[in-house]
Amino acid sequence: MEQASNSAVGSSLEVNLGNGDGTSVVSASDITPEIGFNLTEETTAVPSVGERKPGFWGFIKHAAEKTFRGLEHVSEKLADFLGLNDSRYQWVLDRHNQIREQEEEERREQREREMDEQARQQAALETGGVQAASSMQSQSRAI
Numbered sequence: 001m002e003q004a005s006n007s008a009v010g011s012s013l014e015v016n017l018g019n020g021d022g023t024s025v026v027s028a029s030d031i032t033p034e035i036g037f038n039l040t041e042e043t044t045a046v047p048s049v050g051e052r053k054p055g056f057w058g059f060i061k062h063a064a065e066k067t068f069r070g071l072e073h074v075s076e077k078l079a080d081f082l083g084l085n086d087s088r089y090q091w092v093l094d095r096h097n098q099i100r101e102q103e104e105e106e107r108r109e110q111r112e113r114e115m116d117e118q119a120r121q122q123a124a125l126e127t128g129g130v131q132a133a134s135s136m137q138s139q140s141r142a143i
Contacts, residue, residue: 079085
């Protein structure tokens with residue numbers, strides 16, 4: 001909720017960015033063009049995420065949140081290390097993919113061999129045709 005009000009002292013503008021409890025009040029006199037926000041003692045900042053609220057229950061809540069986040073992080077790293085996040089039959093899938101890649105590589109090599117063989121046959125036909133044509137020309141000249 002955002003509220004703007006003119007205070008009686010001078011013509012300074014105060015903006016309340018809090019949720020009605022007055023946790024963040026910034027006045028127009030606090031803003032300097034060279035520096036930006038000039039936080040003074042009467043201005044309080046809104047607690048950011050992860051900061052605790054004052055008081056005993058704020059401390060307890062903050063400690064519980066930090067403990068939970070820490071344990072959650074550690075448990076996720078442990079589960080990754082132990083492989084608990086993998087699929088139950090991941091080894092079967094890995095083996096299947098490995099076999100498929102090997103078969104594809106064999107097919108690719110077979111196609112390359114066939115193309116090489118066809119190129120050799122084509123070259124032999126062309127050189128054989130050239131040799132036959134040259135021998136025919138030499139025979140026709142002899143006649």
